[in-house]
Amino acid sequence: MRKVEDIIDELADLIADGARLPFGKVVVSERELSGLLEELRRSAVEMAVTRTPAPVEHRATEQVNELVRRTDIVREAERVSREIVEAAERYAADTRRRADRYALDVLKQLEGVMGRALGIVREGRVRLDLPTMAEDD
Numbered sequence: 001m002r003k004v005e006d007i008i009d010e011l012a013d014l015i016a017d018g019a020r021l022p023f024g025k026v027v028v029s030e031r032e033l034s035g036l037l038e039e040l041r042r043s044a045v046e047m048a049v050t051r052t053p054a055p056v057e058h059r060a061t062e063q064v065n066e067l068v069r070r071t072d073i074v075r076e077a078e079r080v081s082r083e084i085v086e087a088a089e090r091y092a093a094d095t096r097r098r099a100d101r102y103a104l105d106v107l108k109q110l111e112g113v114m115g116r117a118l119g120i121v122r123e124g125r126v127r128l129d130l131p132t133m134a135e136d137d
Contacts, residue, residue, distance in 0.1 A: 004047060004060050007040045018074075025077040026070070033071055040064060069095050 014033060018026035044060065 002039065002043065004040065004063075005044045007036055007043060008060075008067070011036050011040070015070060021069050021077045021081070027077055027081075028074055030074075033074070037064075037067065037071070040067070080099055 010031070014028050014036065015026055018028035020026060044064065047057065047060065
């Protein structure tokens with residue numbers, strides 16, 4: 001079993017190497033953190049059995065509590081980041097829908113203009129073909 005200090009050092013390294021987020025938050029691997037916390041719990045139980053001096057035990061308890069608090073902060077940061085991503089995805093989908101509606105409106109207008117232009121072209125062809133047909137008779 002490793003010493004509590006070694007586990008705490010590894011936890012500190014995990015936090016130091018974690019991805020930084022705004023407001024002093026850090027993202028770390030939940031699997032690694034859970035493993036280290038479990039190892040820390042086992043070491044704490046072993047320490048309690050061997051009856052370490054009270055000041056060392058108190059310091060270790062404070063450090064464990066701080067790490068648990070940091071874990072809660074990481075979980076909250078992950079939750080907030082998921083909400084931000086979901087909001088961005090909703091916004092992007094809405095923007096795509098509005099852009100598609102706009103493109104459809106423009107195409108409808110173009111279809112109307114082109115329909116009128118085609119009608120004018122057909123009318124012109126008919127007018128030009130009438131005298132030609134009368135001359136052929």
